Each structure stands twice: as C-alpha cells, then as structure tokens.
Amino acid sequence: MIKPFMKTTRCTISTLSPVHIGCGEDYYPTNYVIDDGLLHHFSEEGLLAALSSAEKNALAKIAEEQNDRNDSGIKKLQEFIHGKKDKLQFYATHSVPLSKELENFYLSRIGKTSQREGNGRNVNNQLAIARHAFNPYNQTPYFAGSSIKGAIRTALLNALNDGDPLPIRLEESRDAPRGEGDKLQKQVLGYQAISDNPEKGIKGDPLRLLKISDASYSHTDNLNSAEIRFAVNRKNKATDKKSMAETKGLYQLLECLPTNRSRALTFDVDFFADKELAYRWTDRDIIKSCNDFFLPQLEKELEMLQQLKYVNVGWANGLEKLLLNELGEALKNQHAFLLRIGQHGGAESNTLNGVRHIKIMQGKDAEGKNNPPKYLPKTTTIWLAANHKDQQHDLLPFGWVIVEIDDFVLDKTHAFLKAQAAPDYARQATLQALAKQRAEFLAQEQQKQAQKEQQAVEVAEQQRREQQAQTEKAAQLASMTEPQKAVFELKQQCDLAKTKIPEPNGTLRQLMTQTINQASDWNNTDKQALLTIGNELCTFWGKPKKLKDQLKTLA
Template sequence: MSFFSHQPWMLSTLSPVHLGTGLDYEFTSYLIDDGVMYCFGESALFDALSPIQLAQISDYADKGVAGLKSIHALLHTNREVLKLHASHLVAIGEGVEQFYSKRKAGTDKDFNQMLLPKTASEPFSGSPVLPGTALKGAIRTAWLDWKVHSKPQFALKNESRPLKILQQVTEFEKVDKDPFKTLRIADARAVNAQVHKKIVLFSSHDWIDAKKSKSARVGMVEAVAAGQVDAFEMDWRLWFNQDVKPPVEDLTQLATLVNRFYLPILQEELARNAQTGYYAESYASALSQLLHDHQLQQLMAQGQAMLLRLGRYSGAVSKTLNDHRKIKILGQKGAPNQIKSLPHEQRLVVSGEKNVSGSEPFGWVLLVEQGLTPAAVKMFAATLYDQDAQLQKLAEVAASQQHNREQYQLEQQQRLEREQAYAAEQAAKAEKLAAMSDNQQQMFGLQERMEKGESKGKGPSEKLWGDLRGLIQICDVWPAAERQQLLQLAKALVTHLGIDLKKNKKAKELVKQLEG
C-alpha cells in the first residue's frame, strides 16, 4: 500500500541562477548588438549568407583561432541580416556588450573567452527551466547535513561523495533502497513567457584576499535573471510505502531542514560582505531586509517557505556539509590524492572586468507554498533593476525584428518573382528564336535593341543604323516575306533614330531599296 504527501510551490529568483547543461553558445551561433543577444542556428547562416560568404567561412575554418576571428568578423559585418534569422533573444547584463566587443577584437586568448555556457532551458521554446534533479540534489545536501549532525558519534573522515555519505548515514546498501527515491520533484517550469534569462559577467572573488579578486579572469554565462517573483511552479511529492523508508515524516519537516542548512550560509555571506563590500550596497541591503521580514520568517519556521541554492556557480560551501568542508585534489602522475580544505573563493556576477564591487552571488532562490509569497519578496525584486524596462526593450526589439523579417521576406519574395518572370521571359524568347530563320533572328536583335531605347533620336551616325544598313545590303537573296519584315523594321528605326527622310537622301534611298 502506498500514499503520498503533495504540495505545489512557487519559486522566486533572489540572484542569477546558472544550471549548466554542458552546452554552449558557439561563437557562430550568437551576436550581441545594441543591448541584446541574438541567437541563431547553423541553418540561419545558409539562409542569410551568400554562397561566396559561406565558402569564405569554410576556408577560414581551417586556419585556427585567426580563422575563427575572421568568421566572427564576417558574421558581425552581416549582423543586420543575421538578426532577421534569430531564433530567440536574450537580455544582457551590465558590462556584457563592452566585454564582448573587446574580446572579439582582442588577442587569440581573449577570443577564446567568447564561448558562452547555456543554462537549462526548454528545447523548443527556449524558456528557462530548473530541473527537478538540481532541486533534489540541493535538498539532499541539506538533509544529509542534518542527518550527520544528528549523530554526534558519526565520523565521515575524509569522505565527500554524497551517495557514499548517504549510504553511511542511512545504512542502506543498494541504490533502490535510497530514501530519496521516495521524494519526487518535477522540473520547475516558467509560469509564462515573461520569465527570462540574462547574459551576465562573472569572476572569482576571494573572501580573504581582495587582491586576488581584482586580478580574477572574467567570463560570460547565461543565467536565469534575478528578481523574478513566483516565476516558476514546482510540484514535489513524498511517497510512503513499505519497501523504502522516506527521509522525513512530511514535506514541511524537509523544508525546515533545508532552511536550517542554507539560511546560515546566506547570513554568513552577508556578514562577510559587510567587511569586503563585494555585493552592490542596494542588493545586500534589500536581501538583508527580506531575510528579516516577519511574515517570511514565520513561513520558513513553519516549513511553508524555504531558501535554496542551485547551480554550478553557487560555491562549494553550498554543496558540502558543515564541519566536513574538504575537497579531493587528484594526484598527478601516480601521486596520491590530497584532501584539502575549501578555498576562500566564490564566483560572483560582476558589472565589468575591473569592477570588484557592485557584485551579486549566484544561485539563491526562494520557494514558497502556492499563494503564500510575502509582499516583501516583490519589494526586494523591485530594488534590483527595472525588469519592466528590460522586458519592454526585449519586446520592442522582437517587434522590430518581426517587422524587419516580414519586410525582408517580402523583398525576397518580390526578388524571386522577378527572377522567375525573367526566366520565363528568357525561355519564351529562346522558344521564339528557335522558330525563326537566321535572317529573322538578326532582325529580332535590332528590334530588341530599339525597344530598349538604344540611340533614340541620335540620327544615322549610330551603330544601330549601321547594323540595319548592313542587313539591307545583303537582303537581296532573302525571301519576299522576310524583306517585307525588314522594311517595316527600317521604317520603325527611322522614326526611332529621328531621321528625316526628306533631308537625308542616303537614308531615303536605303529604305527605297527595300520597297523596290
């Protein structure tokens, strides 16, 4: 017999969240221009570029980094056409466009930083998604920490692998007896199309030695934008059956254990920040006020809200257990592995290469039971940046892009119709010429030149008249019908060239020769 406890929760982002997928935006699949990143697939290159340009790309591809830079320069030159073929747009954070422009024009080492890691997204719509596996992993870490510290006699030694720790703590031997098999967490999906991603700059900050932070390498990464309230909906269920004992009695208890682990970590970060000043002052102040909100504190105490940290750049502190924060350094060339304490390092969102202050952390989210999100969360989000303005910009760019795409498609259709009409005209001409004799074909050529306006009104000194004279001189052996056609053409050419037969005796005699 089985039954379950079920709760729908809403998720808000308190800082940018990057959940790596192993996929990147290649340098040929995006352009950053005028405050927006335009993303497109390889098919867009074939649609937007000419055969000659595609051949250039093929040649550049075999020339190392220099060739790659040449490819990107070609794409940038044709950016207006490529924008029309963009599959989706992504907002960019402060300093990103300047960093991008500098890197694509910089050294080979700089250019290698153009690779841009993607965050987890829906495959077709491109909307951000927070995988249930990531949520479950973060929750498992918090539960493990509680479990370990609920047994003072328990010694982990130097073990850092979550599954091994879980096996020791719960004393289960097989994976199918893992108590977390009873916890089912669905992917947290965006509630609407307004939920968006953002390209941000990041660098590693040392909480002890600020000098190291100033020289840290900066990179770009895609993240779920911060300050999005009730942006994702998450469903989690705790199953109860006779085969596997669940990790907790109910979901409320599990939420309180999560807060027990993650809340002190965030509080400690804010305390350290008071000394280092890495975080933007407005951000640190707003986040501190949110954590002191009475309604939120009550919800967290009752297990109806929980603070969680997700993603690759959330820091090792959030992924390891209290009092057991060590990492394994693999030995080189047969040397034994080493167990070391965690470094005082954390990757933060920055606004520029030299701007250590004004940063934000990665990965903080707040989950609240559906319908219970405090007003303080919206107040916190309002202090981060003008999301409405950013969404408005994306909407305006998308509308302009759609208009330009429609105009481009119309022009392409009109060009295609012109080409088809010309091809049909040439085919009809070829068919008509095929049915003519050699004499008629020569007359057709003169007729066509006249219709195009050649030498109109310029008199008998022009080549058009000379070519007509040449035909008249050899037409004695032509059939009568063809001589009659040449006569009509000659009269038309006299009018076209503006020749007065009353004044020009030679021209008059030439035409009369056809009449005779």
C-alpha cells in the first residue's frame, strides 16, 4: 500500500489568557495617540495627511530642534502629536483597546521627563509598546507557526526524554556548557545534523517533517484582535520581598492577542512522509505529549496564583471548573490540547522536566556591584498581564491557549470564554462605529483630494492652452507686416469688446481712429481688412456717424 506523501490536520485556537508574540516592531508616541480607551496608530503618511501646511512647518521646526543635547525636543514632539489626537485618530490604520488606568498612565507621562540620571541628564518617557506579530496588510495579529511548533516540539522532546537528567552535573553557580541543549535534542530525537557524518543515523531533524502554518485571526463575532497590557513581574511564592523588577519599577507595555477569544484562530498541521520514518508522530501523539506537559503546569500555576491572590478570581474559578468537567474530559479524550506560547510563558514551559537549569539574576550587593546569577531548576518570579503597573490582584498569566482538532462540542468552555469577554462585546459597537466613521471620513477626504487633483488638472490644461495660444500668436505676429499686426491687434480688441457693454467713446474707439489715420499708405488688402473691423464696430455701437465718415476714407 502506498503511503500518502502528506497528511494535513486543521486546528482551531481559543485563548485562555493574553498572548504576546513579538515581531521587533513597536508603537511609539510619535505614531500613536491614546484617547477614550483606545490607542490609534497612524503611519507617517497618515500624520502628514492630517496636518495643515502650517502644522507641518511647526512639526518640522520641532524635529529640527530635537537632538541629543536637547531632550525638550522629544517632549515637544510628543506633546505636539498628542495635541492633534482629534484629527489623527481619523487617519489611523487601526485602533487597539486599553484600560483606563493605562490611558491615565500615558497622559501622566506624554511629553514629560520621567527621571534624571546621575549626571543630571533628563530621561524621557519613550512610552514604546511592543507590537504583537501582525499582518501588515490589515494590521491583525496572528500566531507565527514557528511559535506554535516550538511549544509542540518542547512537549514532544519532554515526552521522549521522560524526565532524564543531562549526563553531566550542572552546578548552581554556572550555566550549562554551550551546546548541551543541542546535544540533548539530537540524543532524544535520535538524529544527526545533515552536516554531521552522513554515513550514520538519520540525516536531519525528524521534526523537519512537521510543518505548521501561521494561525490567522478570524473571530466569528469579529471581536477586537488586540489589546494593550502591562507585563508586570511578581514573586511566585509567599514572601515580603518584591521581585527585582518590581523593586526597580520595571514593567513592559505589550500589544497582546486578547484573552477569552473562542475559536479565534486557525492553522494547519502537515506531516510529510519519509521513506524511513513515515509519520513518526500522529495527531494523538502530539495531543498526549502536549497535555502531559502543559496541563500539570497550568494546574500548578492556577493553584499558586490563587494562593498569592494575584489572579482574577472569576477567571481562575471558571477555568478550574472546566478542567474538572467538560474541558478536562476533552483533554483526556484527546479532542483538544493545551499549549503555552509567546513571551512571558515562563521558563518551565520552554524547558524539559529533569534538565532545567534556569538563570536567576541576584541583583546588586551593598556596594552596588552585580551579584553573580544562580542557576536553579525552577523560576522565582512570574510575569503577569495587568491593567496598570502597580496592580497586585485581578492579574492573568500569559500564553495559555486551547487547540481543538475535532468537531467535538465544548459548549460550556466556549460559553465561559464568551462570558469572560463581555467587556469586549460591550466595546464592540464603539469600535465598529469608529471604523465606519473613519472609513466615511477617509472616503470624503479621498473625494476632496480627487476633486483637488481634477481642478489642478483643469487649471494646468487651461494654462497649457493659454500658453499655446500665446505661442501661436507670437508666431503669427512674427510673420506679419506692420499693417497686418495693427489689424490683428485691433481684431482681438474688437472681439473682446463684443462680450461687454457697448462703449462707443471708449479706448477701442480711440484705437480705431488712430489706426484709420495710419492706414492712408496701406495697400488695398490691409485697408479692406480694417474696413471690415470698422463696419462690425459700427453695427455693434449703433452706427455712429463720425466713425462711418472715417471709414469712407478706406474705400
């Protein structure tokens, strides 16, 4: 029987907590404004389109003043842009919800100096917000396939390793020797790199046959795909001491794919066949390995967060109830599996049981020197998602998601997620109205711009025609005799006069008399041309007698 070359499994993801997958890009206060619970991001083109010419000149002047020795330039730049928030939000590429506390934090720092360094130099609040990996065409966050595969790979390696320690002794005061992690993976998976001796073993990592696509966001109810959160660091055991980051007031501002998104993302898992390996892992192998690895961690973390009263009580109680009933049964029966992905998922979720050797920073001694780090089999702190930087309660962990591969019904689980997302549903109408208002505004602006461009085209065409007429006139005049030029100029004045109220005694009448007096020595053809113009004017002016008498001299 011929084995298929590839097997594809469609998966859906629901988020149990906020997830942040970095992409190396940030929101800066020069390309966003915050107003009424929303961050509005705009491009450089949007900024320039929103500003008048005078405002652009003012912005350019501020930018010129900004330099390393003039920190006020940065503050002025931030203040200037924030002052245009009412305009700029209509030119935004998208808007991201955030808490009122975070908005107040932004307002208290925008354009202000946060502290002074020891040398007296001001340190400005940059207010940078790390962006989640996003689709550049619609700005929607997504889960990178590499992030999903990395979590699955860890679970599979953990299952194969089965808690065995490294063959070398790891000291608490020293990091593991370089390359030990790579050696462990080759040992556990039973492969050699292609660059190794090709005569022995399997060429290449067998997990190369597992391909996972990016997970795109597509929520049935079109809930917002992003939110802004603080990431705060807290001790993970009862103690009077604060974590080093908390003591220093350190935090991060992150764009996250929000918690409580039911079946919001989809991705494909592809298994490629190999003549030696075939399908080394089945769908069920992956599900079991992931649940065996991540479920105990989730249960332990829930217990710890509740004991320390960090966690949002409604969220924790509801999730525990689901794990004891419907969701727990789905995980047990391999209809779904847990993953922890993205930043701040914790070192335990990224390392194998039995071989953890986690770097723990020890801060500074009494003299201000850095203490050497320790290496322990567990962490001493946890990063949590918060609405403000000093928050101690109603926090959430990062990175927990459910992956479903069957059409198994999880009504209670998804009802819980929907109920927990009630604030987002309440905000949805506002976001949709804003998107509609922005689209209408931009459509009007585009129409105005199109009209301006059309008017510019028409003006340019008119100028071209006038220039052409002038050129043709100059060419004609250059080829004429003096009598012909006089007749030509008079004819043009005559045609112009016919478009106005008759003035028989005006400047044209005087010019006609002067030209008739000059025509005594003209040839007959030029005289007849002048006579024709004169007769036209006589008719237009009501046949004035004196002009008629003058015209008789041309006959």
